[in-house]
Amino acid sequence: MGPWFRVAAVGGLLCVGFGAFAAHGITDPKAQEWLKTGALYGFVHVLAVFAAGQRSGRGASLAPPLFLAGLVLFSGSLWAMGLGAPRWLGAITPLGGLAFMAGWAALAWSRPRS
Template sequence: MRALLIFAALLGLACVGFGAFGAHGVSDPKAQEWLRTGALYGFVHVLAVFAAERYGSPVPPALFLAGVVVFSGSLFAMGFGAPRWFGAITPIGGLSFMAGWAALAWAVARRQA
């Protein structure tokens, strides 16, 4: 779990950096939107990793982190000039986010009070 938390912290750092670059370093409105969206979703799910850690299952944090890498990563890539078809993998990251939330609900439901 420690490695997941370290990875989450580094992704949080990246999300702040990419979000700041989107706000100040690019002029294309579509690139700004991609960078902003990737940073927002990424940062929210990085925080979710730290919240989910207390339930003991590594599954929700791993799914959240996979989602950040795929969802946010594909948007960041397009914001830096990757071809638009690259966005076809973005929904896979979204599904990973959703699976992470479902796994977290399951972990909370199974936990004894």
């Protein structure tokens, strides 16, 4: 799995931290929603990085960087807004969603290396 393992582990740490902060450290309902959504989607895709690492083939090797790009763009933009960043940052969020989707597509069409 290479370097993606460590990056995904850090992503998992961030997801748990932001999810806990949303639940216990912030009172604004919109900010809580952004933080929780970012944590949920991020954590699912961190786990997907670990699962993709168990497969071989070209599509499987493309999936981890796409999932992690989605984590940065999707979850990261939501977390930033939850912490007070300007709302225009939400324009980046769909790009992260597209990266998540591209990662799943890469896995769907992956073929084992021969």
